[in-house]
Amino acid sequence: MPSTLPDGDVAPADGSLPASVLSELPTRSLGAYVHVPFCAVRCGYCDFNTYTATELGPGASQATYAATAVREMELLAGVLPGAPALSTVFFGGGTPTLLPSADLVRLLDGLRTSYGLAADAEVTTEANPDSVTPDSLAELRAGGFTRISFGMQSAVPSVLAVLDRTHDPERVPRAVGWAREAGFDQISLDLIYGTPGESVADWRTSVEAALACEPDHVSAYSLIVEEGTALARQVRSGVLPMPDEDDLAEKYVLADELLEAAGFGWYEVSNWARDRAARCRHNELYWTSQHWLGIGPGAHAHVGGVRWWNVKHPAAYAARLAAGESPAHARETLDASTRLVERVLLEVRLRDGIATGDLPDVTRIEPVLADGLAYVEGDRLVLTQRGRLLADAVVRDLLD
Secondary structure (H helix, E strand, O other): OOOOOEEEEEEEEOOOOOHHHHHHHHOOOOEEEEEEEEEOOOOOOOOOOOOOOHHHHHOHHHHHHHHHHHHHHHHHOOOOOOOOOOEEEEEEEEHHOOOOOOHHHHHHHHHHHHHHEEEEEEEEEEEHHOOOOOOHHHHHHHHOEEEEEEEEEEOHHHHHHHOOOOOOOHHOOOOOOHHHHOOOEEEEEEEEEEOOOOOHHHHHHHHHHHHHOOEEEEEEOOOOOOOOOHHHHHHHHOOOOOOHHHHHHHHHHHHHHHHHHHEEEEEEEEEEEOHHHHHOOOHHHHHOEEEEEOOOOOEEEOOOOOOEEOOOOHHHHHOOOOHOOOHHHHEEEOOOOHHHHHHHHHHEEEEOOHHHHOOOOOOHHHHHHOOOOOOOOOOOOEEEHHHHHHHHHHHHHHOO
């Protein structure tokens, strides 16, 4: 089942925020994440806050979800006077495109009404290849969506089966073609490497199949065995092996080389784009500590050093909003030290790097450079390919 939420401090029922948050609000870009917590099936590796129809229970439904989430948008807008127009919007899940396209457009219109969208706003939805049609994509594009991210994961049927993915690999290029015909500005494909039983040849097949679709952006994430998932139970019982670190490293390097040869450049450890315009601006907003709103069950938000998160279950979420209350479960206020640590943790992973002057102790750079894990470009520390493989260790070296 999905992971639990942290405790945090009590969040006010009216959703009000400290004055310090409101004063910082206009100083940074503002984005919105909309969580759509529905899936047709539960993938064995996933620990996200998602629900199949049989898991949803009473008190919530896909049919009423858009109206419920719009109420949260309106409530939150009331406690964020002076908020800038949204520069990015990201619909994630779950599978957002399990909702009718008209509902997704209604949700986007709710954000447009409550906060406004910047003239050049990036509006992304995640989608499974088997959850879209030419008509649904055309409706999304006409409604204001500019970018789509397809969960391809693999092009090898046996690997998809281990991941409990239900789409036919042949569906991916068709879905990409439909999105192109609909006029989406940017198309991204998500891949996962390190699935038990996946060979290096399988992984090459998947990366090459993704490139054959001619996307603008590719994400490649190593499989993580999350506690409480079906995959974790299979690994614990010996049915499946734990992903091997050397195998993961080999596959990362192979992906990086294939993508670079095809004209893609890395801009975050797990993300590659054809050019700067094809980077996911919403994710860059997270990685550079900007502000974002979180709409939906279990969604997290961060504004002005205050982070809050909503109640997890869709029924509890709907009940709070029906009562005119904020769905926030709890929140925390980040002190300056914590915000700096988070900046280092995230910005070190970027191709643009982190300014050396922003590091808490500049003398810690030298061992990282000596080990070939990073280099200095201008005034910024940037990871080498080997450093990307050891990014968590680099962060520890810079902070500990």
